[in-house]
Amino acid sequence: MPSDLTFWVQTFINCLGLGSLLLLIAIGLNIIYGINRIVNLAHGSLYALGAYFGYTLVVNGLNFFFALLLAPILVFGIGLILERSIIAPIRERPMLYTLILTYGVSILLDGLTKYLWGVQPRFISTPAFLSQTIHLGSIPYPFYRFFILIVTAAVMVALMLLLGRTKLGMTMRAASNIPEMVSVLGINMNLVHVVVFGLGCFLAGIGGVIAGPLLTVYPMMGSEMLISCFIVLVIGGLGSLKGAVIAALLVGSVQTLGYIFITDYAMVVVYVMMAIILSFMPRGILGEGKFE
Amino acid sequence: MERKSSAAKVHIFPWERPAILGILLLFLFLLPWILDNRFYLRLATEILIYGLLAMSLDVLLGYTGLLSFMHAAYMGIGAYTVGLYLRFVDPTASIWILILLGVGATVLIAFPIGWLQVRTGGFAFALLTIAFGMMLYTIVWKARNLTGGDDGLIGLPSPNANLGSLLLASCKDPTSIYFITLAVVVLCFCLTYRIMRSPFGAVLETIRENEERASFIGVHVHRYKLCGWMLACALAGVSGVLFTVMKCSVSPTVMDPGAGGAVLMMALLGGLGTLWGPFIGAAVFIFAQDYISTMTEHWMIFLGLFLIVLVLFIPKGIAGFRESLFPQKPE
Numbered sequence: 001m002p003s004d005l006t007f008w009v010q011t012f013i014n015c016l017g018l019g020s021l022l023l024l025i026a027i028g029l030n031i032i033y034g035i036n037r038i039v040n041l042a043h044g045s046l047y048a049l050g051a052y053f054g055y056t057l058v059v060n061g062l063n064f065f066f067a068l069l070l071a072p073i074l075v076f077g078i079g080l081i082l083e084r085s086i087i088a089p090i091r092e093r094p095m096l097y098t099l100i101l102t103y104g105v106s107i108l109l110d111g112l113t114k115y116l117w118g119v120q121p122r123f124i125s126t127p128a129f130l131s132q133t134i135h136l137g138s139i140p141y142p143f144y145r146f147f148i149l150i151v152t153a154a155v156m157v158a159l160m161l162l163l164g165r166t167k168l169g170m171t172m173r174a175a176s177n178i179p180e181m182v183s184v185l186g187i188n189m190n191l192v193h194v195v196v197f198g199l200g201c202f203l204a205g206i207g208g209v210i211a212g213p214l215l216t217v218y219p220m221m222g223s224e225m226l227i228s229c230f231i232v233l234v235i236g237g238l239g240s241l242k243g244a245v246i247a248a249l250l251v252g253s254v255q256t257l258g259y260i261f262i263t264d265y266a267m268v269v270v271y272v273m274m275a276i277i278l279s280f281m282p283r284g285i286l287g288e289g290k291f292e
Numbered sequence: 293m294e295r296k297s298s299a300a301k302v303h304i305f306p307w308e309r310p311a312i313l314g315i316l317l318l319f320l321f322l323l324p325w326i327l328d329n330r331f332y333l334r335l336a337t338e339i340l341i342y343g344l345l346a347m348s349l350d351v352l353l354g355y356t357g358l359l360s361f362m363h364a365a366y367m368g369i370g371a372y373t374v375g376l377y378l379r380f381v382d383p384t385a386s387i388w389i390l391i392l393l394g395v396g397a398t399v400l401i402a403f404p405i406g407w408l409q410v411r412t413g414g415f416a417f418a419l420l421t422i423a424f425g426m427m428l429y430t431i432v433w434k435a436r437n438l439t440g441g442d443d444g445l446i447g448l449p450s451p452n453a454n455l456g457s458l459l460l461a462s463c464k465d466p467t468s469i470y471f472i473t474l475a476v477v478v479l480c481f482c483l484t485y486r487i488m489r490s491p492f493g494a495v496l497e498t499i500r501e502n503e504e505r506a507s508f509i510g511v512h513v514h515r516y517k518l519c520g521w522m523l524a525c526a527l528a529g530v531s532g533v534l535f536t537v538m539k540c541s542v543s544p545t546v547m548d549p550g551a552g553g554a555v556l557m558m559a560l561l562g563g564l565g566t567l568w569g570p571f572i573g574a575a576v577f578i579f580a581q582d583y584i585s586t587m588t589e590h591w592m593i594f595l596g597l598f599l600i601v602l603v604l605f606i607p608k609g610i611a612g613f614r615e616s617l618f619p620q621k622p623e
Contacts, residue, residue, distance in 0.1 A: 039415050086600060093607070096359050099418055100556065101603040103361065107553055108596025115590050223549060227426050230419040238415055264434040271427040275408055278420075282411040 006139045011260065017145040019252025020152035021211055025225055026232040026244050027159065028203035034176045034239040035196045037095070038087065041102040044226025045109035046201050050075045050208025051217045052113055055122050064126050068151075072205030079201025083194050091193075106222070114219045124212030131213075148210055155206060156245075172196060176239070227267075228255065231274050237284025246285060320474055324467045333466045334538070335582065339575045340470075340477045341534045346558035346570030347484065348527030353556075354564030355488055356520035357500030358410075359418040361552050362425020366525045368547030369401055370394035370532025372432060375445040375542040383449040387472065390451055391533050398529025399522060401428075406521040410514050425552060433544045444543030451537060473534050480530055485567055487523065496520050553595060554581075560602050563611025572610050 029043045040046075053071035058064055082105060090097050126144060134143045163169035175182045175192050183189045207225075215221065232251050236243030254273055258266030277285070319326075327333050349363045374390045409420045432439050439445065453472055487493055495516050498506045507513045536542050545551065554577065562573025585591045606612065 033415070039419065086604060090604065095414060096353070096357070096418075097603050097607065099359055099415075100560065101600060103553065103556070104596045104599025104603065106596070107550075107592055107599065111590055111592035111594075111596055115593060227423060230423055234412070234416050234419055234423070238413070265431070267430055268427055271423055274423065278408055278412060283413070284416075 009136065009139050010141060011256065013141060013145055015253040015256045016249070017148050017214070017252075018256050019249040020149055021207060021214070022225075022228055022232055022252050023245060023248035024152050024155060024207040024210075025204055026229040026236075026248055027156075027241065028200035028207075029229055030233060030236075030239060030241060030244050031172075031203075032197055032200040033233070034241070035172055036091075036193050038091075038098050038102070038197075039095075039238075040197075040200065041099060041226065042082070042105040042109060043200070043204055043229065044222035044224075045106045045113070046075050046079065046222075047204040047208045047211070047225055048113055048217075048219065048222030049078065049109060050205030051124070051212045051221065052117050052122075052208075053205070054209035054212050055117075055124050055217050058124050064124070064130070067124075068206065068209045071209045072202045075205030075208070076198045076202040079198045080194060082201075083197040087197070088190065088193065106226075110219060110222060113222075117219075119219055121216040121218040122212075123216060124209070126213045144213060148214065151206070151210055155203065168195070228270070231270060233284075235274055235277050235284055237286045240284065240286045243284055243286035317478070324470055330466050333470055335578065337466070337470045337473050337538050339571075339578050340473050341531050341538065342555070342558060342578060343571035343574040344477050344480055344534070345528055345531040345555055346562065346574050347481065347567055348524045348531065349555055349559045350562075350564055350567055350570045351484060351488070351527065352520060352524040353559060354566070355493060355500060356496045356517060357503075358414075358517060358521065360421040360425075360524070361418060361556065362421050362429070362547070362549065363524070363528055363555050364551035365425040365428045365547045366398050366402055366528035367532040367535065367551075367555075368428065368432065368542075368544075369398045370529035371536045371542045371546055372439060372445075372532075373397035373529075374533050374536045375448055376438065378448045378451070378536075379445055385451050387451045387453045387533075387537060390537070391476070391530060394533035395526050395529045398525050398532070402522060402525035406518050406525070410517040410521065422549075425547070426549070429544065429547050429549075432547065439542075439544075442544065444541060444545075446541040446543075448536065448540045448542075450540060469538050473538065476530065476534060480527055481567065484523070484527065488567065492516075492519070550592065550595075553599070557595065557599055557602070560599070560607075561609050563609030566611040569609055569611035576610070 025043065025047055029040060032038055032040050032043075050071050053074050054067045057067040057070055062070070086101060086105070087098065090101060130144050130147055132143050133140050134146070135141070161169075163173060171182065171187055171192060175187075175189065175196075179189060182192070211221070211225075228251060232244060232247045235251065236245075236247030250273075251270060254270050255266060258269040262269065323336055324333055327336065345363065345367050349360060352358050352360055352363070371394075373394050373396075377385060377390065377393055405424045409417050409424070412420060433441060435441075453468075488496075495506070495511055498509075498511065499513055499516055503513055532546070535546065558573040558577045559570045560573065561576055562571065563569030581591065584594055588594075602609070
């Protein structure tokens with residue numbers, strides 16, 4: 001048993017690591033909801049698909065960093081096809097139908113990954129310098145978890161720049177408020193929807209590849225991640241980006257601590273926390289639909 | 293609006309509806325003699341049970357407009373309550389007591405969850421049904437000492453169906469299980485049909501059509517949604533009890549996410565907002581599942597494809613075919 005300080009520092013960084021992974025997946029889901037008004041239930045399966053693509057690329061001798069770039073691009077492509085072929089045609093229908101449709105897509109993709117890669121768990125191997133252990137003072141810590149923090153931070157900064165500083169980001173923010181007005185101004189909303197959906201899928205793909213070496217790659221990983229992300233979204237407020245950041249760290253911490261102290265019922269603690277928060281704030285911490 | 297147009301519809305035969313109902317009931321009553329194969333009789337019982345479950349989802353989705361992805365979890369509560377009671381408390385319990393217990397436990401657990409869920413919005417409601425459904429599934433799956441974990445409870449005793457001191461049937465042979473299931477399902481169907489045709493049902497439909505306007509005219513939306521949710525969960529609990537009695541065992545697969553998707557699929561396939569549609573959906577689904585799963589183990593791929601095709605091309609389900617076969621003349 002390591003000393004108390006070592007344990008708590010390691011636990012603290014573990015909490016941050018899981019929280020940032022959750023954030024990476026949840027933020028993609030949130031952007032899609034904020035602009036397209038679609039809750040993409042296939043998001044978890046796309047994340048799993050990203051992990052499996054990453055695994056296949058690395059096994060075939062590709063550098064881990066190339067895989068980190070290439071696998072999300074593949075997922076992005078699949079996202080584009082999904083959006084154009086089946087989600088766009090039913091955009092005008094009630095939201096129940098989009099939920100059921102994306103649920104069908106998720107079952108289909110999960111079935112396909114099981115068919116193509118089998119059910120046995122896989123591992124993505126990383127380059128040597130990522131798998132080394134570093135020392136914080138006297139406390140040993142695997143470097144890979146810091147790498148996850150770095151990637152998440154980089155993605156979040158890039159996203160903030162995209163939303164806040166570019167014309168595309170401005171269009172996206174406007175589209176989340178008044179889509180009709182944006183459309184009247186001569187901006188092709190179909191294009192915006194496709195780009196946003198693809199962006200969300202891209203983020204899910206990145207999440208999948210960086211989760212690969214940390215957690216194992218197995219068929220159920222998508223649905224487990226999706227449920228944690230739902231909790232993040234509902235606690236933070238659907239469509240609220242700041243809320244997602246706070247909620248992701250909260251859920252990540254509670255989940256990590258839960259796994260340490262009461263292994264079997266860790267998720268139950270998370271659900272109870274969600275229930276308590278929602279009974280006081282039914283629309284989440286920061287309220288629904290504040291896209292900022 | 294829908295109600296008005298269906299009342300104004302001109303029937304081809306004046307006695308069409310009672311005649312169809314009568315023939316159907318007679319057919320269902322004679323089924324054990326028509327099917328001498330016990331396997332098919334068990335399949336028919338399963339169809340009735342899952343039909344009841346899909347109908348209860350129709351109350352929620354087709355009438356109230358609330359989506360539950362894990363409705364099978366509430367069937368699981370009923371099923372496990374009965375299983376645990378038979379195993380640990382009273383192995384000779386009568387089936388009526390079991391039904392009361394199953395519904396009681398389901399209602400008790402569904403109430404706080406429903407209370408929380410209806411306070412959030414439409415999307416969040418659907419997401420929360422997944423979260424809470426998974427929570428129930430995880431608890432059942434992990435509590436190995438009590439529920440047997442993965443294996444579930446197997447080899448449960450069969451309850452008796454008494455009427456006073458008269459023994460109606462013992463749930464040992466498939467035929468009597470079939471008749472008990474049929475009686476309970478028909479009773480539940482009639483009750484739900486009546487409730488949905490009452491002012492209460494009309495209020496639920498109002499909420500489905502426009503929640504905002506419903507609250508403007510003084511409907512307490514949260515309370516009515518909660519009532520719809522409780523009704524749906526109670527019916528799911530009944531189906532769970534019947535399921536345990538039929539199988540003499542329970543396992544966590546009755547309430548896993550795939551089961552939740554299957555129920556949704558049955559309701560959609562049959563047609564929402566009809567109550568009888570989901571029964572047809574359940575029949576088609578269970579036959580298809582039985583057929584396809586003998587050919588390939590990757591049944592989930594087909595389930596996903598079916599769901600996508602359903603939503604894209606036949607959103608009204610099989611019940612909607614009738615309208616396209618006999619289109620109403622526009623006034």
